[in-house]
Amino acid sequence: xxxxxxxxxxxxxxxxxxxxxxxxxxxxxxxxxxxxxxxxxxxxxxxxxxxxxxxxxxxxxxxxxxxxxxxxxxxxxxxxxxxxxxxxxxxxxxxxxxxxxxxxxxxxxxxxxxxxxxxxxxxxxxxxxxxxxxxxxxxxxxxxxxxxxxxxxxxxxxxxxxxxxxxxxxxxxxxxxxxxxxxxxxxxxxxxxxxxxxxxxxxxxxxxxxxxxxxxx
Amino acid sequence: xxxxxxxxxxxxxxxxxxxxxxxxxxxxxxxxxxxxxxxxxxxxxxxxxxxxxxxxxxxxxxxxxxxxxxxxxxxxxxxxxxxxxxxxxxxxxxxxxxxxxxxxxxxxxxxxxxxxxxxxxxxxxxxxxxxxxxxxxxxxxxxxxxxxxxxxxxxxxxxxxxxxxxxxxxxxxxxxxxxxxxxxxxxxxxxxxxxxxxxxxxxxxxxxxxxxxxxxxxxxxxxxxxxxxxxxxxxxxxxxxxxxxxxxxxxxxxxxxxxxxxxxxxxxxxxxxx
Numbered sequence: 001x002x003x004x005x006x007x008x009x010x011x012x013x014x015x016x017x018x019x020x021x022x023x024x025x026x027x028x029x030x031x032x033x034x035x036x037x038x039x040x041x042x043x044x045x046x047x048x049x050x051x052x053x054x055x056x057x058x059x060x061x062x063x064x065x066x067x068x069x070x071x072x073x074x075x076x077x078x079x080x081x082x083x084x085x086x087x088x089x090x091x092x093x094x095x096x097x098x099x100x101x102x103x104x105x106x107x108x109x110x111x112x113x114x115x116x117x118x119x120x121x122x123x124x125x126x127x128x129x130x131x132x133x134x135x136x137x138x139x140x141x142x143x144x145x146x147x148x149x150x151x152x153x154x155x156x157x158x159x160x161x162x163x164x165x166x167x168x169x170x171x172x173x174x175x176x177x178x179x180x181x182x183x184x185x186x187x188x189x190x191x192x193x194x195x196x197x198x199x200x201x202x203x204x205x206x207x208x209x210x211x212x213x214x215x216x217x
Numbered sequence: 218x219x220x221x222x223x224x225x226x227x228x229x230x231x232x233x234x235x236x237x238x239x240x241x242x243x244x245x246x247x248x249x250x251x252x253x254x255x256x257x258x259x260x261x262x263x264x265x266x267x268x269x270x271x272x273x274x275x276x277x278x279x280x281x282x283x284x285x286x287x288x289x290x291x292x293x294x295x296x297x298x299x300x301x302x303x304x305x306x307x308x309x310x311x312x313x314x315x316x317x318x319x320x321x322x323x324x325x326x327x328x329x330x331x332x333x334x335x336x337x338x339x340x341x342x343x344x345x346x347x348x349x350x351x352x353x354x355x356x357x358x359x360x361x362x363x364x365x366x367x368x369x370x371x372x373x374x375x376x377x378x379x380x381x382x383x384x385x386x387x388x389x390x391x392x393x394x395x396x397x398x399x400x401x402x403x404x405x406x407x408x409x410x411x412x413x414x415x416x417x418x419x420x421x422x423x424x425x426x427x428x429x430x431x432x433x434x435x436x437x438x439x440x441x442x443x444x445x446x447x448x449x450x451x452x453x454x455x456x457x458x459x460x461x462x463x464x465x466x467x468x469x470x471x472x473x474x475x476x477x478x479x480x481x482x483x484x485x486x487x488x489x490x491x
Contacts, residue, residue: 003308071281
């Protein structure tokens with residue numbers, strides 16, 4: 001499996017110049033807007049999204065076809081991708097922590113905890129996105145996968161909208177439910193969030209394995 | 218001992234099916250796979266390597282660790298550099314031999330560490346061939362490995378394959394449109410047409426027994442019972458036979474040409490039958 005992860009890392013490394021240009025672009029944008037919150041979530045977000053670009057790299061040169069012919073079972077190929085995702089999540093959080101430490105030095109109005117919280121929120125958001133994207137990409141390929149994901153997001157968000165409006169019309173109070181969350185212990189909340197993230201990634205992994213098992217190239 | 222044995226292998230697509238294929242690749246032999254475009258050569262190779270799934274039948278093969286592959290138009294992402302291939306493959310094949318890989322790269326003049334993308338088609342093919350050989354495989358599965366190579370490099374590559382075959386345990390399954398390459402290295406020729414194997418003969422059998430006769434209408438009328446297939450040209454008949462020794466005995470003055478694979482293929486696939 002190490003070989004597969006290395007393949008993705010080395011491909012990304014050869015794209016490092018482009019990646020750095022984009023990151024510097026984010027920093028410049030952030031300075032121009034005088035909004036340091038912006039870099040503290042956009043950079044971690046971008047780093048996790050890089051996993052998605054490795055899917056497009058595998059479509060170059062029909063690498064997918066070659067990789068399934070190598071001495072790996074298909075599960076291992078999918079697993080390597082999810083390990084890469086975990087690696088990118090950890091990297092994103094580390095960079096987020098560094099940024100959260102640095103930005104308050106530039107802007108005294110900011111503090112570590114609130115900046116880091118926005119970075120964590122961005123990473124959690126992007127984990128949801130990649131958990132949906134990866135099975136979609138395995139099923140439909142990168143081009144079609146993007147379109148289908150867009151349709152899915154539209155469908156899910158409008159469904160949520162409908163459900164919420166149903167709740168509003170009834171006597172149930174969602175706001176009351178969320179206010180009870182504040183009373184729960186902070187540590188339980190963090191541990192819970194981590195467990196939920198891992199669970200979501202794991203479910204996404206199971207779906208991807210199932211899809212990739214019968215995929216033909 | 219067979220490196221590959223295939224029994225009743227079938228795979229159905231909407232407009233094409235690979236139908237009940239049986240094939241053995243004995244250790245120590247080179248099998249040349251020929252056939253027109255879309256005949257099913259690549260489908261067969263993809264089935265063997267698990268790139269696509271079979272509908273029915275059985276495939277028995279040696280472990281994938283011991284197989285070297287060159288695919289038609291598929292390799293690692295082309296943003297990678299040549300040295301990256303070494304780093305990656307070292308972690309994929311247990312028997313990866315870094316020194317051997319570098320030796321092949323030197324042999325093929327691939328000494329600059331550039332991206333795969335920047336290589337010419339021929340150079341890229343050479344890199345793929347070097348990669349297929351560097352983990353000391355016992356079996357090579359090669360889909361059009363010599364396409365895009367100039368005659369000199371093709372000669373070099375064929376020499377490397379010949380060298381590979383010096384070990385009795387080694388075998389090669391190779392598909393190619395350049396049939397003269399196959400005549401040079403194959404022990405058996407397998408002709409696939411429309412998803413079926415229509416010929417599976419040793420080169421020795423072909424050289425000893427097959428022949429092509431160019432003759433007049435009168436001669437053709439005498440020969441036609443013995444012909445496999447024939448083609449009527451403007452001035453003569455071209456007749457494929459598989460028992461040239463007997464015919465030679467009967468018609469001593471008749472000139473029987475050696476059947477090369479291209480002509481045989483053409484007559485078998487497009488010729489007429491009485």
